[in-house]
Amino acid sequence: MDDRTHDVDWSGIFHAAGPAADTPRHLAALLGDDARAFVDGYSHLWSATLRREGKAWPATAPTALLVAELLDNPLLGPDDPSLRDAMLAYLYEVGVAADLGDRAVQIRAQVQDCEPELQGWTAEYLSADADGRARKWQDGTGLGELVLDQAALACFDLVPELLRRALPYLASERARRRTCAAAAVGSLARHPAAAAQRRELLKQMTSMAQAADSSYDLATFLIAIGHLGGDTRPWLTDPHAGVRVCAALTPGLADDDTANQVLMELARSPQTFGKSFGDMAPPFQLQSKSYWDPLTGPRAS
Numbered sequence: 001m002d003d004r005t006h007d008v009d010w011s012g013i014f015h016a017a018g019p020a021a022d023t024p025r026h027l028a029a030l031l032g033d034d035a036r037a038f039v040d041g042y043s044h045l046w047s048a049t050l051r052r053e054g055k056a057w058p059a060t061a062p063t064a065l066l067v068a069e070l071l072d073n074p075l076l077g078p079d080d081p082s083l084r085d086a087m088l089a090y091l092y093e094v095g096v097a098a099d100l101g102d103r104a105v106q107i108r109a110q111v112q113d114c115e116p117e118l119q120g121w122t123a124e125y126l127s128a129d130a131d132g133r134a135r136k137w138q139d140g141t142g143l144g145e146l147v148l149d150q151a152a153l154a155c156f157d158l159v160p161e162l163l164r165r166a167l168p169y170l171a172s173e174r175a176r177r178r179t180c181a182a183a184a185v186g187s188l189a190r191h192p193a194a195a196a197q198r199r200e201l202l203k204q205m206t207s208m209a210q211a212a213d214s215s216y217d218l219a220t221f222l223i224a225i226g227h228l229g230g231d232t233r234p235w236l237t238d239p240h241a242g243v244r245v246c247a248a249l250t251p252g253l254a255d256d257d258t259a260n261q262v263l264m265e266l267a268r269s270p271q272t273f274g275k276s277f278g279d280m281a282p283p284f285q286l287q288s289k290s291y292w293d294p295l296t297g298p299r300a301s
Contacts, residue, residue: 012126013058015048018133019126020059023049027066030083031075045090051148054096058122058147061154064094068165081174088169088180091162095187098155107149118147156191163188170204179217182208186224202230209235216277219246226250236262242276 011021022044029041049063050056067087070076077083100107111118121143125136137144166188169181182205188194189201205225212218222232223246235247236258244262253259266273 008062010059010062012122013062014122014126015057015059016051017048018130020049020057023059023063027063027070030070031073042086050090050093050097054093054099055148056094056097056151056155058151058154060094060097060151061158064091064155064162065158067091067094068162071165071169082176084169085174085177085180088166088177088184091166091184092180092187094155094162095159095184095190097152098159099187099190100152100156104153104156107153110146111150111153114143114146117141117143118150122147159188159191160193163191163194170208175213175217178208179212179220182224183220186227190227198228202228206230215240215243219243219277222246223249226252233258240276241265241272245273 008024010023011019013020015023026041026044026048029037030045032038045063045067048057049059051060067090071084071087076087121136121141125133125144125147128136163185166181166184169177170185172178172181185201186205189198194201202225205221205228209218209221209225212221218235218238218240219242222235222243225232226246226249229252230250231252232247232250233253233256235243236253236256238244238247245266247253248256248259248262248266250259
């Protein structure tokens with residue numbers, strides 16, 4: 001981990017709390033035996049290196065690559081197998097941040113045209129105090145938003161490698177790990193480079209959904225199937241309300257009457273969805289590209 005963190009100029013990028021020079025220390029703590037440092041490192045991973053609503057900071061892409069390498073590191077949670085599940089969930093979030101679609105070409109062109117300006121903006125941001133950094137977002141140049149687009153593009157370019165590292169965990173002996181892997185693969189495989197793999201992945205995901213032994217796992221599989229453009233209509237009439245909702249969120253069912261009826265029911269009673277899973281609501285459905293908005297109707301994004 002120490003060798004890999006040295007490959008990145010962390011002092012030249014930032015995360016939610018400012019300069020990212022502290023990120024390598026926090027990531028290394030995930031492999032150590034200092035309980036307090038581990039808690040701080042885990043908190044840093046989720047609160048500092050990812051933006052809300054599935055978006056990236058400049059520190060997100062290099063962090064994601066190290067997280068993918070943590071998956072195979074025997075020092076990661078030898079007594080807590082759920083930590084690898086959490087790393088897969090992190091890669092899911094990165095996949096959401098990297099889902100640029102046709103915008104990737106446009107962003108790349110803009111970044112290339114403004115590269116000196118972006119470097120200058122970032123240098124000023126990193127050298128400012130907290131108040132100065134806050135003011136930089138409102139400087140009227142629009143460069144800050146382009147810096148964040150550049151961060152998303154870095155995640156986009158990294159996706160094929162992250163997908164390669166996540167795929168083996170679809171065959172894990174642990175049911176929850178297979179579920180988290182399916183969520184990660186579902187978001188990462190939306191990348192254009194994975195187009196040729198999607199048909200086989202959809203077959204595998206559908207088979208996993210059919211064999212799921214919990215509503216939580218089934219719902220997460222359905223979100224993954226939806227990400228990959230699969231058909232979740234067989235589950236629109238599932239007896240479990242949460243499963244029906246996750247099936248209805250599939251973008252390909254935007255014009256399906258049954259799916260929209262399910263989402264109308266959700267709009268009338270949003271709490272029913274959360275309660276349907278008890279304390280284990282799938283963490284992945286909230287980033288879906290399509291949902292029912294009671295103000296604007298179905299499929300607002």
